[in-house]
Amino acid sequence: MLSLVANPRPLLFYSAGVHRDGLGRDGSKCKDGSVTSVSGPVLRRSSGLTRFILAPNPGPMSLDGTNSYVLRAPEQASVVVVDPGPEDETHLRALAGTGAVELILVTHRHADHTAGSGRLHQLTGAPVRAMDPNHCQGGGEPLGHGEMVRAAGVDITVLATPGHTSDSVCFYLPADGQAGSVLTGDTILGRGTTVLDYPDGTLGDYLASLDQLAALGAPTVLPAHGPVLPSLAAVVRDYRTHREERLAQIRAALRRLGPDASVGEVADAVYADVGPSVRRAAELSVAAQLTYLRGGGGGGQAAPAGR
Ligand SMILES: [Zn+2]
Numbered sequence: 001m002l003s004l005v006a007n008p009r010p011l012l013f014y015s016a017g018v019h020r021d022g023l024g025r026d027g028s029k030c031k032d033g034s035v036t037s038v039s040g041p042v043l044r045r046s047s048g049l050t051r052f053i054l055a056p057n058p059g060p061m062s063l064d065g066t067n068s069y070v071l072r073a074p075e076q077a078s079v080v081v082v083d084p085g086p087e088d089e090t091h092l093r094a095l096a097g098t099g100a101v102e103l104i105l106v107t108h109r110h111a112d113h114t115a116g117s118g119r120l121h122q123l124t125g126a127p128v129r130a131m132d133p134n135h136c137q138g139g140g141e142p143l144g145h146g147e148m149v150r151a152a153g154v155d156i157t158v159l160a161t162p163g164h165t166s167d168s169v170c171f172y173l174p175a176d177g178q179a180g181s182v183l184t185g186d187t188i189l190g191r192g193t194t195v196l197d198y199p200d201g202t203l204g205d206y207l208a209s210l211d212q213l214a215a216l217g218a219p220t221v222l223p224a225h226g227p228v229l230p231s232l233a234a235v236v237r238d239y240r241t242h243r244e245e246r247l248a249q250i251r252a253a254l255r256r257l258g259p260d261a262s263v264g265e266v267a268d269a270v271y272a273d274v275g276p277s278v279r280r281a282a283e284l285s286v287a288a289q290l291t292y293l294r295g296g297g298g299g300g301q302a303a304p305a306g307r
Contacts, residue, residue, distance in 0.1 A: 040090060040094070041053045041054075041090060041091055041094035042054070043070065043094070043098060046067075046069065046220075046222055046228050047173075047176050047177055047181045047220050047222060047228070048176050048177050049071055049072065049073060049154050049173055049175070049176040049177075049181070050069050050070065050071050050173070050176065050181065050183075050222055051069070051070045051072075051098070052067045052068060052069045052070065052222075053067075053068050053070070053091065053094055053095060053098075054066070054067055054068075055067075055068055055085035055086055055088060055091045055112075055116075056086075056088055056090075056091060057085065057086045057088070057112055060275075060277040060278055061195075061277070061278065061281065062112050062225055063189065063190070063191065063192070063225040063226045064225065064226065065085075065225070066083060066085035066086065066112050066113060066224055066225060067083070067222070067223065067224055067225065067226075068081060068082070068083050068084055068085045068091070068095055069081070069082040069083065069183055069222060070082075070095065070098045070099070071151075071152055071154045071156070071173070072098075072099060072152045072153065072154065073152060073153025073154050074153075075153070076099075076152050076153040077099060077100050078099055078100040078101070078102035078151070078152045078153075079098050079099035079100065079101055079102065079152050080101075080102060080103045080104075080105060080151045080152045080154065080156070081095050081098075081101055081103075081104050081105070081120065081126070082104075082105045082106070082107065082171060082183050083105075083106055083107055083113040083114075083185065083224055084104060084106070084113070084114070084115075084116035084117050084119075084120040085112065085113065085115070085116050086111070086112055086115050086116055087115040087116045087118075087119055088116065089119070091116065092116045092119050092120050092123060093123065095116075095120060096120060096123040096124050099152075100124075101120070101123075101124035101125075101126040102126055102151050102152055103126055103127060103129065103140075103149070103151040103152070104117060104120055104121060104124070104126045104127065104128040104129070104137075104140070105128075105129050105130070105143070105149075105156075105171060106128065106129070106130040106135055107168060107169055107170070107171070107183065107184075107185025107186065107187075107224060108130075108131070108132075108164065108165045108167050108168040108169065108185055108186060109130065109132050109134070109135050109165060109167050110165065110186065110197075113185070113186075113224060114130070114135050117135065117137060118137060121137045121138045125138070126138065127139045127140030128140045129141060129142070129143050129149075130142065130143060130167065130169075131143045131160065131167040131168075131169050132167040135167075143158045143169055144158065145158060145159065145160035145169075146158065146159070154173060154175070154176075155173065155174060155175055156171050156172070156173060157171070157172040157173075157174065158171060159171075159172055159182075159212060159213075160209075161184075161185075161187045161209035161212060161213065162201065162202075162205040162206070162209060163187060163194075163196060163201050163202065163203070163205040163206025163207070163208075163209045163210075164185070164186045164187050164194050164195070164196060164197060164201050164206065165186075165197045165200050165201045166200050166201060166205070168185055168186065168187050168201075168209070169185065170182050170183060170184050170185060170187055170188075170213065171183040172216060172219065173219075176219075176220070177219075177220060179217055179218045179219045179220065179231075180216070180217075180219040180220070181219050181220040181221075181222055182213070182216060182219045182220070182221060182222065182232055183222045183224075184213075184221055184222065184223050184224070184232075185223075185224045186223075186224050186225065187206075187209060187213070188213070188221055188223055188229075188232070188235055188236075188239065189223045189224070189225050189226050190221070190223040190225060190226020190227040190228065190229060191226045191227065192226070193239060193242050193243075194206075194239075195281045195284060195285055196284065196285060196288040197284065198284045198285070198287045198288035198291070199287070199288075199291070201288065202288060202291065202292070203243070203288045203289055203291070203292035204292055206243075207240075207243070210236050210239060210240060213232060213236055214232075214233065214236045216232055217232070217233060218230075218231040218232055218233040218234070219231075219232050220232075221235055246270070246285075246289060247289060247292075247293065249270045250266060250270060250286065250289050250290065250293065251293065253265075253266050253269040253270050254266070254293075256269070257269065263283050263286050263287045263290060264283065266286045266290065267279070267282050267283045267286045270282075270286065271285075271286070
């Protein structure tokens with residue numbers, strides 16, 4: 001459950017395997033940016049302290065696939081893996097081969113992030129830590145908000161950022177470059193916008209999480225899907241604008257359809273152009289926004305007055 005891209009945002013996710021730099025997964029540059037061959041996992045640099053391997057699970061909801069990050073300070077033999085991704089043996093063996101895996105962290109419970117956790121734990125012996133105790137393995141303790149983890153020579157601050165799901169966390173690396181970096185999981189994507197996995201994920205929670213992230217300033221954004229982005233502050237601004245546009249569209253639809261319009265009716269009006277593969281995500285998004293507008297926004301927040 002990842003990204004929903006619909007009008008007025010451009011359709012951007014039909015580019016599986018192609019990165020912002022125009023390189024294919026095998027690193028071969030193609031004239032038109034398309035991929036001609038895929039030769040297997042490639043470890044790419046994403047910031048001073050991080051690299052990533054793109055998992056082979058592209059799709060309409062997962063963009064190019066899951067970015068599995070590998071964290072390591074200079075001169076360190078051990079590494080931390082964030083989001084093992086799908087249970088793909090080649091991908092997981094590649095992650096296990098990046099160094100002595102000391103710790104496995106997951107950003108949230110969705111299978112495109114966690115399905116490979118058990119196998120990666122098996123391959124490396126490293127404990128798996130997540131906010132949700134059900135996704136911890138090998139003696140790994142549940143993550144706590146504000147917790148500082150030091151592993152592979154890297155300082156990692158755990159930030160609870162519910163909204164995409166209730167168990168979503170971001171990992172802030174304050175020493176990664178000038179402004180730091182933040183591994184955002186699905187809370188912020190490299191392109192498109194995040195779908196709220198309603199009713200577990202709520203818009204009230206999500207907006208509060210954006211506020212929390214905005215307070216970090218302008219660290220590099222290391223998303224679980226899509227390209228690395230240079231400034232969190234700019235992305236949070238874009239997300240807020242997008243959410244406001246969507247809420248305005250939903251308010252307008254309710255004015256036309258009546259205040260008690262169903263999720264399906266509003267989705268027909270607001271997401272008329274989305275294909276069947278993302279229709280369910282569109283309905284979830286509408287449901288989350290209707291709940292927010294009708295006063296059950298989650299996160300203990302009252303819904304804003306209509307406008
Ligand atoms: Zn997700």
